[in-house]
Amino acid sequence: MPDIKLTYFETTGIAEAVRLILSYARQPFIDERITLDDWLDRKSEMPFGQVPVIEIDGKRYHQSMAIARYLAKQYGLAGKDDKENMEIDSIAYSINDFRIFFTEVLWDTNPEEKARKRDIVIKEKIPYFLEKFEKIIEENGGFFYGNRVTWADLMFVSLQPYFEVAIGFDILQEYPFLKEYADKISEIPGIKEWISKRPKKCCIRDLNIASVNSSNS
Amino acid sequence: MPDIKLTYFETTGIAEAVRLILSYARQPFIDERITLDDWLDRKSEMPFGQVPVIEIDGKRYHQSMAIARYLAKQYGLAGKDDKENMEIDSIAYSINDFRIFFTEVLWDTNPEEKARKRDIVIKEKIPYFLEKFEKIIEENGGFFYGNRVTWADLMFVSLQPYFEVAIGFDILQEYPFLKEYADKISEIPGIKEWISKRPKKCCIRDLNIASVNSSNS
Numbered sequence: 001m002p003d004i005k006l007t008y009f010e011t012t013g014i015a016e017a018v019r020l021i022l023s024y025a026r027q028p029f030i031d032e033r034i035t036l037d038d039w040l041d042r043k044s045e046m047p048f049g050q051v052p053v054i055e056i057d058g059k060r061y062h063q064s065m066a067i068a069r070y071l072a073k074q075y076g077l078a079g080k081d082d083k084e085n086m087e088i089d090s091i092a093y094s095i096n097d098f099r100i101f102f103t104e105v106l107w108d109t110n111p112e113e114k115a116r117k118r119d120i121v122i123k124e125k126i127p128y129f130l131e132k133f134e135k136i137i138e139e140n141g142g143f144f145y146g147n148r149v150t151w152a153d154l155m156f157v158s159l160q161p162y163f164e165v166a167i168g169f170d171i172l173q174e175y176p177f178l179k180e181y182a183d184k185i186s187e188i189p190g191i192k193e194w195i196s197k198r199p200k201k202c203c204i205r206d207l208n209i210a211s212v213n214s215s216n217s
Numbered sequence: 218m219p220d221i222k223l224t225y226f227e228t229t230g231i232a233e234a235v236r237l238i239l240s241y242a243r244q245p246f247i248d249e250r251i252t253l254d255d256w257l258d259r260k261s262e263m264p265f266g267q268v269p270v271i272e273i274d275g276k277r278y279h280q281s282m283a284i285a286r287y288l289a290k291q292y293g294l295a296g297k298d299d300k301e302n303m304e305i306d307s308i309a310y311s312i313n314d315f316r317i318f319f320t321e322v323l324w325d326t327n328p329e330e331k332a333r334k335r336d337i338v339i340k341e342k343i344p345y346f347l348e349k350f351e352k353i354i355e356e357n358g359g360f361f362y363g364n365r366v367t368w369a370d371l372m373f374v375s376l377q378p379y380f381e382v383a384i385g386f387d388i389l390q391e392y393p394f395l396k397e398y399a400d401k402i403s404e405i406p407g408i409k410e411w412i413s414k415r416p417k418k419c420c421i422r423d424l425n426i427a428s429v430n431s432s433n434s
Contacts, residue, residue: 047307047311047349048311048314048346048349049345056300061300061303061304061307062307062311063306063307063310063311065306065310066303066304066306066307066309066310067303067307069303069306070299070300070302070303070306073299074299082287082290082291083273083278083287085286085287086278086283086284086286086287087278087283089280089282089283089286089287090264090278090279090280090283090284092283093280093282093283094264094265094279094280097265128266129265132264132265
């Protein structure tokens with residue numbers, strides 16, 4: 001097995017899909033978590049000043065979805081051919097598009113603007129995306145793609161704490177089918193163990209967001 | 218050769234990388250361009266209400282980067298193995314991160330906020346990213362990865378009209394090394410022919426942005 005070190009903040013965020021993939025595969029990894037106090041000192045060592053960064057056998061790679069896709073392929077969570085991978089990628093991108101609306105709420109420092117964006121997420125984005133996700137999962141035997149677990153499922157489940165913190169409630173509370181689906185994915189061996197043992201401080205709410213969001217320059 | 222139809226707006230935007238990849242490969246394709254007048258009627262037929270959408274031998278796929286990655290692999294513009302593909306993906310994502318700052322300027326309808334964002338792009342984002350891109354290209358023999366052309370190069374070059382329209386000037390004007398690099402990529406057979414024959418109305422400036430950016434619901 002390769003030597004793996006994942007570096008990210010003390011949160012789930014966009015690195016949690018990678019942690020779930022590694023946990024699903026029972027691949028040991030160093031889960032390095034940077035505190036916000038240390039971040040400004042460490043930012044410049046990261047490619048493009050961002051985390052997550054992963055080190056595999058001593059070589060560094062960056063960009064959460066590039067890492068997730070690569071690891072998924074190594075551990076049987078990708079498609080069987082290029083076309084299947086394109087379809088799984090397109091789902092992962094749609095989940096990421098959905099995630100970005102929550103990010104925009106979470107990081108907005110203007111209370112009125114934040115409330116306005118939150119309202120749009122609740123009234124428009126959640127129903128629009130969750131109804132589409134539900135339909136896809138229904139058509140694929142209870143998974144996002146191909147009647148079996150792929151990294152798209154792990155990505156969606158990995159973001160649940162993030163969605164909840166951004167918006168203030170469990171977004172699946174009125175979507176029992178999706179709730180049951182997410183619970184099922186969370187019960188997969190490896191993932192279940194990871195979720196039960198991961199640091200409780202898993203969400204960005206307690207952190208000083210402004211300092212994370214500082215300029216790249 | 219497969220039958221391919223690409224559907225997008227009458228602009229370069231995020232579909233142009235796909236057009237460049239197809240043109241590089243000399244793969245014929247129907248270049249369907251939706252006018253803004255027609256968009257609201259056609260939005261609901263698109264997966265997740267978005268374009269680009271590509272039809273390959275009668276089956277539809279969506280998400281620009283998922284499509285670009287797939288086509289790149291078919292036409293020799295991807296990596297030789299999974300790790301190389303992860304590295305090329307991470308570059309493509311970084312180019313996309315850079316692109317998003319321009320999108321935020323382009324679509325902001327509040328003049329003061331737009332000017333503030335434009336200022337940040339000019340003073341912070343352009344130097345930060347272009348200096349990093351320049352270093353990567355220098356280290357990779359004049360390409361973004363591995364001393365040869367990959368879809369990351371085509372993606373970067375495809376976005377030049379977009380960057381220019383968003384910000385009002387050629388962002389490479391003070392970066393002669395990158396300018397020369399972009400010109401070199403634009404001269405590659407197939408790409409050169411496409412650029413010379415593509416519709417002149419290639420940029421979103423003339424379009425009614427508000428109606429493109431309408432709610433998903």
